[in-house]
Each structure stands twice: as structure tokens, then as C-alpha cells.
Amino acid sequence: MNAFPRSDTAAPSAASAELDRILEGGLVHTSFQPIFDLDSMSVVAYGTSTRGPQGSLLESPDALSTAAAEADRVIEFDTVSRTEAILTSERSGLSAPRSLFFSAAPSTVTRLADDETALAHPMVLEIAGHTLVDADLVPLLQAIVRIRDQGWAIAMTEVGVDPHTLALLPAVAPDVICLDLQIISDLPDQRLASVLSGVSAYAEATGCLVLAHGVETEQQVLTARALGATLAQGPLYGCPDKLPDTLPYLSGVRPAPSGRLAGLRQDTPFSVAAERREAHVSNRGLLLQISLFLEARAAAEDDAALVFGTFQHRDNFDDWAVERYFPLGLTAAFVGVFGHRFSELGLTGSVCGVDLDEADPLVAEWNVVVISPNFAATLTARQLGEPSPTNDTYEFILTHDRRLTIEAARTLVARL
Structure with a gap:
């Protein structure tokens, strides 16, 4: 019985019939391409690609994956490919854990998060940046958090092809950023500068690794190093093939060093900021002006911004807040708002509303978090004394530190 039902409304083409034969007969084959550490020049992991049987019209990895996509069988294809690779x-x-890189579509990632058997084999899960643009981001980000909790690492490929990709880096929190040398070399100068600046800033803030794809010459090795890459893969180091008879010692890929980047759920923006910044005291009026400034700054970033706001309770997300945040949701890469009883708002479409349990410490905080490739800022505040409509005294922290802002964002992503 096929565990992945599909609709057969038309006579299958030759490619569709061959896809049936390959998937249902388990005829896929895995090729492995070494990934080198540029400092030690040792193999640390292998990238994987899936091809059809020799002589098949779907022998090449591109032809096979394209046929699976056209037949709406991506999840089945990814599942069979991952099983065969393992x-x-x-x-x-x-x-060794995280010694295999495996590419998967967002729909596969979401399904994988609930597969305990599959999660028992930690890998590096590659997610192509362009697939995030049309993906349902909330379940995808929820799945990424669960997968990372099981010891997996996350890699983002094709970073910079779409502005959304750079903006979503702090939400996805990849352990590895993959730069395809061919893709980025074809970008216009200003776009290339923006991509490299955004990747460099994120890697410096988080300690994630940068992997250069498609390295063919020693000159490209120098280019890769200049881009901040510490890992490289490409024809210069070996093409996709069988695994060698004698395997080298593989260390695998280490996750990003800060546990908070995985989104520890007991943290809040104020708790992470207060560890390294001194809080000041002010009133609601000043905090509102800072919030409006940060929201305007996010609007100026258009589709390159990630925006989070916390409103404590449902009543605080009034008509004025709606007027500010819904236009942001139409332009920004992602907008999330949080508060107790937010389920009553019925938010849909451009703004993601997250309902908080009344006991969640985040309910006591006022937060605005904005991150883009060129800007990062967090306003986080808590009321001093007993909360009441007449209490106008707050302790607050305003920081433009990118690392702190990413950590603040991750505490919110964990609650999606």
C-alpha cells in the first residue's frame, strides 16, 4: 500500500511512470560529496544527492527531483532519499552525528519533526532560501525548533537570492549558511554587497559556519575565505560519488555555539538583554515613541525585515496597533505579535498572532524587535511595581547589538 496517496487524474507521462517505478521499487541511489574544513583541510561531512538507476531517464538528481515536484510527491521523494542515504x-x-547534509523541502521538514524514528539519526538539514518565500512559515519554524532539539543542525542554502532569505536568518537560526559561488557572482554589485554584509553580520553575531558551494579552483578558495567561509565543497575537493572504502574520521558539523539561538522557552527578550545591559527607568510615553521609531525603521526596510511585538494582553492590540502592524505585515518578511488572549483576535494573513498562557513571563513584557541585514534593535520593558492602569513607571533596555537582538528574537520564535 502506498503511504503517500496521490491523485491520478491524467494518463502518466513517461517521466511520471518512471518515477512510480523508482520510488515504489526503492531504486534510488545516493551520491556523496565531501565537505572540507578549510583550516585543517580535512573532511568533516558529506553532502548527499539522490539519483535514479543508471540508464533511466530520471538518472540525474535534477531530473529526478523535478519529476517528484511535478508529480506532487516531494515528501515521498525526500523520505525515500533520506532513508537510502542513512x-x-x-x-x-x-x-557520526551531523556528518551528512540532506536537502529537504519545507513540507518535508514539517513532516520530519513528528517522525521520532527519522529524528534518531541527526543530520544537517538543508533548506533552500527560495522555498521559504511561499512556505507556511509558522509550522516550518515550529518544526525547525523541534528538529534542532533532537540534535540536528540546520543549513540554509541560496542565501541572498531573495531579500526574504536574509531577513529570515534570525528566525531560522541556521547553524550553517551555504553560499553558492556561482549564484552570488551573478548578483549585481550592490546586491552582492548587501548579501555579503548580511551574511557576515549574522555569522559574526551567532558563530554559525559559512560553507562555500561550487569551489572549482584555488582562486575560488581565496574568494571563499574572503567571504568568511570555513567550509568548502565542490569539484576541486571531489565530485558526488560513492563513499570511499576507507572513511576518514568525521567530526560532523557543530551546532551554533549559543544554546539560546535554539530558542530556550523559559527565556524572554528582557531576561536575555538584562544579563548584559543595564536597565533604565522611564514612562510609557518614551517607550511608545521608541516603539514607533522602530516600527517605522522596519517599514523602511520593506521585505528585508523581521518584526516582533509583544502586547501583554488582547486589549492592548487596539485599532491603532492594527493600523500600524498590518501594513508592516504586507511588506516585511515576517511579522509576529504576542499576547494573552490573542486567540480572540482571529489574526490571519500577513500578521502572525501568538496566544500566550497567562503564566508565561512574556505576558509581563513590552517588546519590539526588528532585524534586517542593515539594522537590528530591541526595545524590551517591564512595569515596575504592581501592574495597573495608573502605574506609568517602567524599567527598559534599548539595544542595537545584533547578537542580543537575535537572541531576543529566538525566545519569541520558540513560542510560535
């Missing part, structure tokens, strides 16, 4: 690597003695 079995092949284990037969060769490769068992």
Missing part, C-alpha cells in the same frame, strides 16, 4: 552511509561505517 542506510548507505551506515553500511559504510559512517555514523
Whole structure:
């Protein structure tokens, strides 16, 4: 019985019939391409690609994956490909955690998060940046948090092809950013500068790794290093093939060093900021003006901004807040708002509303978090004394530190 039902409303083409034969017969084959550490010049992991049987019209990885997409069988294809990659690597003695890179569509990532058997084999999950543009981001980000909790690492590929990709880096929190040398070399100068600046700023703030794809020459190695890459993959180091008879020692890919970037759920923006910044005392009027400034700054970033706001309770997200945040949702890469009883708002479309449990410490905070490739800022505040309509005294922290802002954002992503 096929566990992945599909509609057969038309006579299958030759490609569709061949796809049936390959997937249902388990005829896929995995190729492995080494990933080198540029400092030690040792293999740390292998990238994987899936091809069809020799002589098949779907023998090439591109033809096979395209046929799966056209047949709406991506989840099935990814599942079969991952299973085959794990079995092949284990037969060769490769068992180090996060020593295999595996590419998957957002729909597969969401399904994977609920598959305990599959999660028992930690890999580096590659998500192509362009697939995020049309993905349902909330379940995808929720899945990424669960997958990372099981010891997996996350890699983002094609970073910079779409402005949304750079903006979503803090939400996805990749452990590895993959730069395709061919793709970025084709970008206009100003766009290239923006991509490299955004990647560099994120990597510096988080300690994530940068992997250069498509390295063919020693000159490109120098280019990769100039881009901040510490890992490289490409024809210069080996093409996709079988695993060697004698495997090198593989260390695998380490996750990003800060546990908070995985979104520890007991943290809040104020708790992470207060560890490294001194709080000041002010009134609601000043905090409102700072909030309006940050929201305007996010609007100026258009589709390159990630925006979060916390409003304590449902009543605080009034008509004026709606007038400010819904236009942001139409332009920004992602907008999320949080508060107790937010389920009553019925928010849909451009703004993601998150209902908070009354006991969640985030309910006591006023936060505005804005991140883009060129800007990062967090306003986080708490009322001093007993909360009441007449209490106008707050302790607050305003920081433009990118790392702190990313950490603040991750505490919110964990609650999506």
C-alpha cells in the first residue's frame, strides 16, 4: 500500500511512470560529496544527492527531483532519499552525528519533526532560501525548533537570492549558511554587497559556519575565505560519488555555539538583554515613541525585515496597533505579535498572532524587535511595581547589538 496517496487524474507521462517505478521499487541511489574544513583541510561531512538507476531517464538528481515536484510527491521523494542515504552511509561505517547534509523541502521538514524514528539519526538539514518565500512559515519554524532539539543542525542554502532569505536568518537560526559561488557572482554589485554584509553580520553575531558551494579552483578558495567561509565543497575537493572504502574520521558539523539561538522557552527578550545591559527607568510615553521609531525603521526596510511585538494582553492590540502592524505585515518578511488572549483576535494573513498562557513571563513584557541585514534593535520593558492602569513607571533596555537582538528574537520564535 502506498503511504503517500496521490491523485491520478491524467494518463502518466513517461517521466511520471518512471518515477512510480523508482520510488515504489526503492531504486534510488545516493551520491556523496565531501565537505572540507578549510583550516585543517580535512573532511568533516558529506553532502548527499539522490539519483535514479543508471540508464533511466530520471538518472540525474535534477531530473529526478523535478519529476517528484511535478508529480506532487516531494515528501515521498525526500523520505525515500533520506532513508537510502542513512542506510548507505551506515553500511559504510559512517555514523557520526551531523556528518551528512540532506536537502529537504519545507513540507518535508514539517513532516520530519513528528517522525521520532527519522529524528534518531541527526543530520544537517538543508533548506533552500527560495522555498521559504511561499512556505507556511509558522509550522516550518515550529518544526525547525523541534528538529534542532533532537540534535540536528540546520543549513540554509541560496542565501541572498531573495531579500526574504536574509531577513529570515534570525528566525531560522541556521547553524550553517551555504553560499553558492556561482549564484552570488551573478548578483549585481550592490546586491552582492548587501548579501555579503548580511551574511557576515549574522555569522559574526551567532558563530554559525559559512560553507562555500561550487569551489572549482584555488582562486575560488581565496574568494571563499574572503567571504568568511570555513567550509568548502565542490569539484576541486571531489565530485558526488560513492563513499570511499576507507572513511576518514568525521567530526560532523557543530551546532551554533549559543544554546539560546535554539530558542530556550523559559527565556524572554528582557531576561536575555538584562544579563548584559543595564536597565533604565522611564514612562510609557518614551517607550511608545521608541516603539514607533522602530516600527517605522522596519517599514523602511520593506521585505528585508523581521518584526516582533509583544502586547501583554488582547486589549492592548487596539485599532491603532492594527493600523500600524498590518501594513508592516504586507511588506516585511515576517511579522509576529504576542499576547494573552490573542486567540480572540482571529489574526490571519500577513500578521502572525501568538496566544500566550497567562503564566508565561512574556505576558509581563513590552517588546519590539526588528532585524534586517542593515539594522537590528530591541526595545524590551517591564512595569515596575504592581501592574495597573495608573502605574506609568517602567524599567527598559534599548539595544542595537545584533547578537542580543537575535537572541531576543529566538525566545519569541520558540513560542510560535
